[in-house]
Amino acid sequence: MRRVIFLSLIAIFFSLWTTPIIAQTKASGLPLPRYVSLRATKVNMRTGPGVQYPVKWEYRRKLLPIEIIAEYGTWRKVRDWQGAQGWVHQNMLSGRRTFIVTEKVRTVRRDPKTKSPGVVSLEPGVIGRVQFCLADSTWCQVEVDGHYGWLRRVEFWGVYRHETLK
Secondary structure (H helix, E strand, O other): OHHHHHHHHHHHHHHHHHHHHHHHOOOOOOOOOEEEEEOOOOEEEEOOOOOOOOEEEEEOOOOOEEEEEEEEOOEEEEEOOOOOEEEEEHHHEEOOOEEEEOOOOEEEEOOOOOOOOEEEEEOOOOEEEEEEEOOOOOEEEEEEOOEEEEEEHHHEEOOOOOOOEO
């Protein structure tokens, strides 16, 4: 009889112990991978999904685009435009879509055409907002410091090749 009671208590203990873990690993239900941006000026990227893990990198650029590649509870495994990966708490991320200019100076165009007049030139590392992208187009409408225009998807990081953004 003692053995039955002991085994029952162990079963109850393990069921109570594992319940929070199951609840904690529940995902957001949003598609993966997906782009978001940093909500704050200072954001820590950690080596694992929790404050007990060491800080791997500290971002100091609000609105920097980040790609979420995995989820664990309230933590998101992210990748930045240079390929660095780590974990960030969901409160430090925003659904606002932004982009970062890569490689060389890019010209934002008045219309989605290569020969269209330039609105503004952007240096590598400049961050702007993605207004929308059409699935059947290689162009996205963007905004940088009040300047609106068009950039080709290959000229920046922050949207997928055939993604539609409205």
